[in-house]
Amino acid sequence: MSKVKNIAVLTSGGDAPGMNAAIRAIVRTGNYFQLNVYGVMYGYRGLINGEIMKMDSRSVANIIQRGGTILKTARCKEFFGYEGRQRAYEQLKKYQIDGLIVIGGDGTFKGALTFSKEFDIPCIGLPGTIDKDIDGTDFTIGFDTAVNTAVRAIDKIRDTAEAHDRLFIVEVMGRDAGYIALHSGIATGAEHVLLPERPTKIQDIINELQANERRKKLVNIIVVAEGDESGGANEVARAIKEQLPHFDTRVCILGHIQRGGSPTCMDRVIASRLGYAAVQALMEGKHHNCMIGIVNNQLHYTPLEKAVKARQGIDPEWFQMIRILAS
Amino acid sequence: MSKVKNIAVLTSGGDAPGMNAAIRAIVRTGNYFQLNVYGVMYGYRGLINGEIMKMDSRSVANIIQRGGTILKTARCKEFFGYEGRQRAYEQLKKYQIDGLIVIGGDGTFKGALTFSKEFDIPCIGLPGTIDKDIDGTDFTIGFDTAVNTAVRAIDKIRDTAEAHDRLFIVEVMGRDAGYIALHSGIATGAEHVLLPERPTKIQDIINELQANERRKKLVNIIVVAEGDESGGANEVARAIKEQLPHFDTRVCILGHIQRGGSPTCMDRVIASRLGYAAVQALMEGKHHNCMIGIVNNQLHYTPLEKAVKARQGIDPEWFQMIRILAS
Amino acid sequence: MSKVKNIAVLTSGGDAPGMNAAIRAIVRTGNYFQLNVYGVMYGYRGLINGEIMKMDSRSVANIIQRGGTILKTARCKEFFGYEGRQRAYEQLKKYQIDGLIVIGGDGTFKGALTFSKEFDIPCIGLPGTIDKDIDGTDFTIGFDTAVNTAVRAIDKIRDTAEAHDRLFIVEVMGRDAGYIALHSGIATGAEHVLLPERPTKIQDIINELQANERRKKLVNIIVVAEGDESGGANEVARAIKEQLPHFDTRVCILGHIQRGGSPTCMDRVIASRLGYAAVQALMEGKHHNCMIGIVNNQLHYTPLEKAVKARQGIDPEWFQMIRILAS
Amino acid sequence: MSKVKNIAVLTSGGDAPGMNAAIRAIVRTGNYFQLNVYGVMYGYRGLINGEIMKMDSRSVANIIQRGGTILKTARCKEFFGYEGRQRAYEQLKKYQIDGLIVIGGDGTFKGALTFSKEFDIPCIGLPGTIDKDIDGTDFTIGFDTAVNTAVRAIDKIRDTAEAHDRLFIVEVMGRDAGYIALHSGIATGAEHVLLPERPTKIQDIINELQANERRKKLVNIIVVAEGDESGGANEVARAIKEQLPHFDTRVCILGHIQRGGSPTCMDRVIASRLGYAAVQALMEGKHHNCMIGIVNNQLHYTPLEKAVKARQGIDPEWFQMIRILAS
Known part of the structure; x- marks a missing residue:
């Protein structure tokens, strides 16, 4: 009963x-x-x-x-x-x-x-x-819906990035957690993924962008979780533009479209x-x-x-994989 | 031959x-x-x-x-x-x-x-x-692809706007032309559409938002063309927040997703x-x-x-229709 | 008043x-x-x-x-x-x-x-x-929604057709009118489009399929309006298989998905x-x-x-264009 | 090394x-x-x-x-x-x-x-x-792509089913396995799901359709895996129409769209x-x-x-859940 x-x-x-x-x-x-x-x-x-x-x-x-x-x-x-x-x-x-x-x-x-x-x-x-x-x-x-929305949006951004040989910094949701960034980054072949769970040196990214440029790879997508310690996509773009002003750099903040949808x-x-x-x-x-x-x-x-917020680290293997697959 | x-x-x-x-x-x-x-x-x-x-x-x-x-x-x-x-x-x-x-x-x-x-x-x-x-x-x-991308995105935003009783200011592309804003605004039932082809008084919008609030209509979507004389979604949001600080107001700038996609x-x-x-x-x-x-x-x-940029006005009838249909 | x-x-x-x-x-x-x-x-x-x-x-x-x-x-x-x-x-x-x-x-x-x-x-x-x-x-x-649904579906079918070198006969809605077939056929690069507004000799299609085969073009999509005088996709497939049994031929009838959707x-x-x-x-x-x-x-x-059913013919120019663009 | x-x-x-x-x-x-x-x-x-x-x-x-x-x-x-x-x-x-x-x-x-x-x-x-x-x-x-394609298609079918108070029998892929049917059936709120892993008595379904009719529930969706022992959607429809000729029954075979797509x-x-x-x-x-x-x-x-084909049964709990959730 x-x-x-x-x-x-x-x-x-x-x-x-x-x-x-x-x-x-x-x-x-x-x-x-x-x-x-x-x-x-x-x-x-x-x-x-x-x-x-x-x-x-x-x-x-x-x-x-x-x-x-x-x-x-x-x-x-x-x-x-x-x-x-x-x-x-x-x-x-x-x-x-x-x-x-x-x-x-x-x-x-x-x-x-x-x-x-x-x-x-x-x-x-x-x-x-x-x-x-x-x-x-x-x-x-x-989560699955949100990350798929992010993926479809980044796919579209890649279309236009490819047409113009541009660098796009795309900010996805995730104030404390980088799962959307991690999964959408892998799924869209992003060159870099920046997450709150792991510090990233912007200088390393800039160095790699330059290395990519030398080998004529001009299209790059960087996915940034909003809660990343860098301060988000606009901050990352600012730092990159400072050192690479000749790059055609654009920012997209996907925002609340990630919350909705069927x-x-x-x-x-x-x-x-x-x-x-x-x-x-x-x-x-x-x-x-x-x-x-x-x-x-x-x-x-x-x-x-x-049942609190998960505070796990993300296995460094994932980041190794992201770099290899985007190479 | x-x-x-x-x-x-x-x-x-x-x-x-x-x-x-x-x-x-x-x-x-x-x-x-x-x-x-x-x-x-x-x-x-x-x-x-x-x-x-x-x-x-x-x-x-x-x-x-x-x-x-x-x-x-x-x-x-x-x-x-x-x-x-x-x-x-x-x-x-x-x-x-x-x-x-x-x-x-x-x-x-x-x-x-x-x-x-x-x-x-x-x-x-x-x-x-x-x-x-x-x-x-x-x-x-x-155009048709871009405006459909905007529409699908605003549909998603409406889902979350409805869940939270929020006001969203959504910026769509269109530096000199408001077609994307006009069509996507009608198609998503936006409460207001701001275009470069036609000056809008923000104060009128604020007054209407207050009138809507009085009749318990708390979800509002304002679509702004990037080239609108108001200066874009962030500026519109700033002006609204100043007078309506208790509104739960959010900004979404759809950006380059509108350029890509099948x-x-x-x-x-x-x-x-x-x-x-x-x-x-x-x-x-x-x-x-x-x-x-x-x-x-x-x-x-x-x-x-x-074959230059069209500089036509947009028939005021359209704006009348938008207001009536969102009522 | x-x-x-x-x-x-x-x-x-x-x-x-x-x-x-x-x-x-x-x-x-x-x-x-x-x-x-x-x-x-x-x-x-x-x-x-x-x-x-x-x-x-x-x-x-x-x-x-x-x-x-x-x-x-x-x-x-x-x-x-x-x-x-x-x-x-x-x-x-x-x-x-x-x-x-x-x-x-x-x-x-x-x-x-x-x-x-x-x-x-x-x-x-x-x-x-x-x-x-x-x-x-x-x-x-x-119409616009239905034809886009058909296009997205045929895009998916083309993915698998390309993977297998297959011939697909896709039936779309349209009992008396071939607009969905015509537009979706053009938009998906279909090799042939069969409509009620215009008689098609299946033998011509078979001859072309053979010509395509000779030049190693093995993926073919034929879009058929349900009201075509051939009797629909299954009938077309039957006629083709009879003469070209070695072709890997499949039928898809898109059906009522074309009526729904946002x-x-x-x-x-x-x-x-x-x-x-x-x-x-x-x-x-x-x-x-x-x-x-x-x-x-x-x-x-x-x-x-x-305001009755339109009984217009479709300009033969369209069919010429379809064939040229699929070549 | x-x-x-x-x-x-x-x-x-x-x-x-x-x-x-x-x-x-x-x-x-x-x-x-x-x-x-x-x-x-x-x-x-x-x-x-x-x-x-x-x-x-x-x-x-x-x-x-x-x-x-x-x-x-x-x-x-x-x-x-x-x-x-x-x-x-x-x-x-x-x-x-x-x-x-x-x-x-x-x-x-x-x-x-x-x-x-x-x-x-x-x-x-x-x-x-x-x-x-x-x-x-x-x-x-x-699998995940295919089942989502099926879900989006069945969502569209439900739109038109609701508009006409119809019964739809939708066939999804799965010659030996009912996973696509099971998951897409749950996700679309299907009234019944027929799978190869589990025998279904068509008579039970017919009885329930009649019970639904008595309580004015006229829209029903039945998802059938192609490999179900019933013989597929057309066979199921035939059996139902025999006993319930006054039902407005339609069949949709989703077919190869489930194989393609991004x-x-x-x-x-x-x-x-x-x-x-x-x-x-x-x-x-x-x-x-x-x-x-x-x-x-x-x-x-x-x-x-x-690593052969899985031959597991599907927990009967799932079927209980499907019936309760569609009630």
């Missing part, structure tokens, strides 16, 4: 393609097992303000393929304070909600953890962030699977206050305490 | 998707009618330097779907001077080239015009520019048709020193003198 | 991408001018059955980029009979609807024409069909413009029982009687 | 998007480590016939984003016989090739295994097949990584006659004997 009767779902933090697929899975799985499922608008802010609505199968029809999140999202300072969380709890009581699923990144999980401890409400976290920087899962909802197959499948598992975890009364991820293609449960 | 035996083609100025389809059409049509067709690399610069190669059917196999230009392109100051053009002419003589097709914008056409007058070499211009700002043609090679059906068909017609014009000895465009779905020949 | 107060819109016949953009434009333009706008579900069937709902700005939020039609569509035999039309008229009276906009093809227009004559209700037709076979307009809503920029802009114009035509009491199209980039009004 | 000096690469069997990325990685990694790298055209057939060419960095420029395989591929009966393999070996001797990398599926691996045993030539296999049905790797080159980020990254690893395995003289795959995000070496 299910341990819960009324559950709620919210999305919080930055939006990520695939969140809708997770919401859909949660609502339909919940309904199938005769739970009431409530959607909370605008993340924790809506929880505090009571922007809560009952959802059914039709509320989530035809959204699996949509970017964004139909529940909207927001950052919410009030929820950092006890008073805010108390008001949130009162809203849950009002609806007799006895289980909460939060989709977001590590900030979202921290909020859920504190909340669940204070008010004894079982919470399940699902990793939804395009940055992929969450421990305890091989994938996060949204999710890829992988993001939809992962999101569906995690949403389905989250409801079952609440029903079984197991894995409370865990994040559910996928490791080795299996569901994997990580206590919310540990 | 053909008036020419050896013809050359070059692409010049900014690259535009579909240029490869035009090159392919020129080479294959020329070969079919037993002309020798030469490709000139890097526009007028390659003409001066003799970067010229004979092309055949295989040189242009499998390029109709590629962005960029296999002949590469460049801007070339030397060709502005008589000496540069004389050297270019000597290269043509060397290869016995008796007809030249140039693909580009109005700068390209001006060069061709002077050159053809001085050295009596028949030139045909084909309009290749994503900006669509050429008189004497309803379409230019590259051309749309329309750009491929137009480019094929124009390339095919250009060879025939040279063979028939007609329409020398004309740009070939398409008007009312018919080939249309405009003397190069007149 | 407006001649109408309450207007209705329906989509009928085959769906076409961009119909939603037209519906959005009609609803918002109507509301802006203080008309009540009703949406009729399922075309004429819903008109008869009274599946009619009032629409406002929010009903059409975020649909401009969606394929399909939110009003759904259907074919309806009852509307061919007087009794059916009378019931439809009674529904209109019930809602005091004094103007009707129908989006569809020539079948849709015929129905509207009869209806408007019998019951003196002003009707405006908008051309919505992927086949583009309507007289009185240079574009129809949906509309292109052009389809959205056309649809918006036509929807906007349709409301104004009703308000001004002009152009009743006309189809509004776009000719030479201007709005163009054609009496519904004349 | 490297154990090999001259290596060759070929692609064999069905082509898969990402093969070019693998070829590029092999050529550039080989060249970087001062090996000569030869490309063999048309798989084993070209090996027998000596269609072998030396490759360098430029031969593989700008191919990472291309579908198909620049080395082309073929099926080759001669290589099944000893005489064929002997001729292949003589070609290798002629070029002093001392290491061979084959990219393909289990048929390809079987050929390599026999060949390497008979002639003592070290072979490395890389899994390249859109079907994903290879043991010893979590991913195969091409590879996704994942396919490019996997292919790059595997190509890079394959050269290193040959150089180190380790893992001969192994297939290199990726398991748990690590390189994984499986003896070619074992």
